[in-house]
Amino acid sequence: MTTPHAAAIYARISSDQTGEGLGVQRQLEDCRRLARERGWVVAEEYVDNDFSAYSGKTRPAYERMLSDVEARDRDAVIVYNFDRLTRAPIEFELFKMICAQAGLRHIASVTADIDVSTDDGMFMARVIAAVAAKESARRSERLKRKHQQLAEQGRPNGGHHRPFGYAPDRVSVVESEAQIIRELVARFLAGESMRSLATWLNEEGVAPVSGESWRTQSLRAMLMSGRIAGLREYRGQVVGEAAWPAIITPEQRRQVLARFAEKKATGRRAPRRYLLSGLLRCQRCGGRLYSNPRGDKRRYVCLNGPDHRGCGRLTITADPVEHLLAAAVRFRLDTPDLADALASRASMDERHASLVVELEADRAQLSELAGMYAARQITAEEWRTARAPITKRVEHAERQLQRASGTPAVDEWVGKGKELADRWATLPLERQALIMAAVLDHAVISPGVPGARGLDPDRVHPVWRL
Ligand SMILES: [Zn+2]
Known part of the structure; x- marks a missing residue:
């Protein structure tokens, strides 16, 4: 085998800076040192700014490197770790195929001393690539878990608008709005309709947190929410007490829910009385x-x-x-x-x-x-x-x-x-x-x-x- 004289160095920035994750500069330095030690001449460095290893976004530098390899302009590839090179096992197989077709046999990584010119080395590289892919999947799973965890701890999660009754920190109560919520609940429990309450809010000039005016749908969602009773919900289920103060009592909320259920049940039985509804x-x-x-x-x-x-x-x-x-x-x-x-x-x-x-x-x-x-x-x-x-x-x-x-x-x-x-x-x-x-x-x-x-x-x- 001849000594490579047109090696490629590939580096990728990752958002996960734990464990083996390193800044791109450090990756490049280590790769250059490896090239020097082996006496390989580096022709080009390819760097991708991919911030999520599992995003599936295209990596322009990686693509460019592959086409250079295909064109036989590169005779070696150096990466910091194989998890920088490919994100899924299938991608690694493709990479291997392209290298084999182009007659490229020198693939080196800083962290794992693997000789990919042998079957054993190839097997090891493949295992590392598979582990990296699994880790990427686990990372996105961790994000999902984070939201669930926030919910279980009773802490608010993000969202576009603050909830009515609470400041943008989603925890402090806006007292003027809290009073409106209490009045709405009292009037609703006394028999007033959503339509009439929404009209009242609009006539009073009470600004909703989003949209121009109050709709019965958003008003209903607010009155039914566990949030105003100091309860944290996750996927529609109350998961415990919230970190923010309640505006109405849980007992009042129970009464509100009961009245909505009652209205729904009686509403369904109401017979059609209008021949031309919707026409x-x-x-x-x-x-x-x-x-x-x-x-x-x-x-x-x-x-x-x-x-x-x-x-x-x-x-x-x-x-x-x-x-x-x-x-x-x-x-x-x-x-x-x-x-x-x-x-x-x-x-x-x-x-x-x-x-x-x-x-x-x-x-x-x-x-x-x-x-x-x-x-x-x-x-x-x-x-x-x-x-x-x-x-x-x-x-x-x-x-x-x-x-x-x-x-x-x-x-x-x-x-x-x-x-x-x-x-x-x-x-x-x-x-x-x-x-x-x-x-x-x-x-x-x-x-x-x-x-x-x-x-x-x-x-x-x-x-x-x-
Ligand atoms: Zn009209």
Whole structure:
């Protein structure tokens, strides 16, 4: 074997400065000394600034060294330790293959005196590489453990926003906000709704920690949190007392949770009372109308409040608009337009099948990307950039599929609108609503004249789905 005259030195900065981990300068010095001792001439030093041994990020210097080896411009490689050279056993196999193909037989490391030109030496190097890979995996496991440990010790972990009621250190209580929390809890337990409480906060000008205004969802999350009762949670489970002071007592929190559970149970039993839920839009602002009774009068209203972004300036009485649109739907079932729509739907079956295939492929790619991001093979920025066009395609395909999909609720009534009219009143409201939604995409409601008696049919503009 001839003495190398174009050796490569490879060094990598690692964030783990314990044990064998050393600054890059020290790695380089030791490698240079080894080259001198063996009489090897160093042609180039390759240094990567990889701060995480397991990040999976590309290492430009390493790649450059490999291509120089492949081009037979290098005849030896010196590393401080084999755990600097490769991060996974498979990578080491690849490195070995490239060296073998290029006829490079001199591989030396400072820490382990291994002669990789022999089978035994190669075996040792492979073991060291495997141990290094395992250590990298353990390091990322340690980070996860750290968060769990913080939780068990009752200490706060990071996050974008401070919790309402606490200072940015997440431990000191902001007394003015704590008083608001106590009042919210008292009023909620006395029977006030989330919606009413959120409205109160917004009207009082109480600033939330994030966002422009209070929503019932964030208010609910705050009132249900263990945090305000001085309890530390980890993955939704209370794991013990927290390091920060409580704003309400654990007993109060128990009552809050009980009341939410009770509301949920009764809410589920409430029967549907509105035929056109989700089907009406406000012409003023384009917003969706919501069922909103006043007294015993059922109404659809453009709402403006904590959870709704409508203009709040349009109301329509439920009964007449429901009668009008139900009649229109039944009438439409007998029209040739609908028969045409159904026929064109049949011709869409082929398109439908290819849409499903495309959609599946896009969804698989999205989850693959998420996996790469989770494994830190790509950055958040790369993930977002790659995701955007795929997400757009998925949304588009989903919309088209929705339009193309069958409408079993209405199929049996096509061409039988008059028959349906006779039976209409005997059908359960859920069933009626399915038929409505199958035929009607939505209806736009224009503003009425104040004080008008009865419904002006010109206020109702149906947009047909079929
Ligand atoms: Zn509106």
